[in-house]
Amino acid sequence: MNIFFFGHSSFAAQDLVKRFINNKKTFFFGRKNKNFKNFTYFDLNNPIKTNFKKIKIKKIDCLFFFSSFVPFNEKNSKWNECKNANIVGLIKLLKNIKIPIKKVILISSCSVYGDDRIKKYKEDSPLYPESNYALSKFAQEQIFRVYCYSNNIKFLCFRLAYVFGNNMDKKRLVKKIIINFKKKKKLNLFNKNLNLNLIHTKD
Helix, strand or coil: CCEEEECCCCHHHHHHHHHHCCCCCEEEEECCCCCCCCEEECCCCCHHHCCCCCCCCCCECEEEECCCCCCCCHHHCCHHHHHHHHHHHHHHHHHHCCCCECEEEEEEEHHHHCCCCCCCCCCCCCCCCCCHHHHHHHHHHHHHHHHHHHCCCEEEEEEECEEECCCCCCCCHHHHHHHHHHCCCCCCCCCCCCCCCEEECCC
16 A cells, blocks of 8 residues: 655654554655655645655555644734645645545644634534634645545545644643643643643544
8 A cells, every 4th residue: 555644743643653654655755854764855835846756656545644834823823824835835736746646634623613612523513714724724625625526536634633642842731731740830721611622642
């Protein structure tokens, strides 16, 4: 099975990457090479530079897409940064791949549901992408959906919420709580009534 894996350095992808790292037919695309044998440099802001012709395969059985521009603060995200990578970059990438694809698995975000409108997300919940980042992820979903429908490609979209796990940044809320709990220190929490949907990288 030939697998294209975009965004292997993504925090959310770390445990999934471990499952494919020894598969000789998995091709990793990203800006950081973690000593992968089948590594190709890829930047979503300039995907045209990636040369897919050098990969001599007749089909892609599954394409995992974790690549995305994710601002540190989603509410204050800038439209041009989100648009250029998550929308324009994706369109250029899909135009550049000439190898037939059988299935696409997109990793999207629960931000497309809106911040506080829904307490419990479901697949058919209404979407209210309020931030620039959320809007760009919503557009990314639709681009993939149309692309896959037009080319008879199977499509699956996962909308991840708050991802936690190993190697978390110390600035992340869950990491702060764990550190303070171990040190038996108090931590002031604001907006305690807000819903925080958690998913571990292993899940």
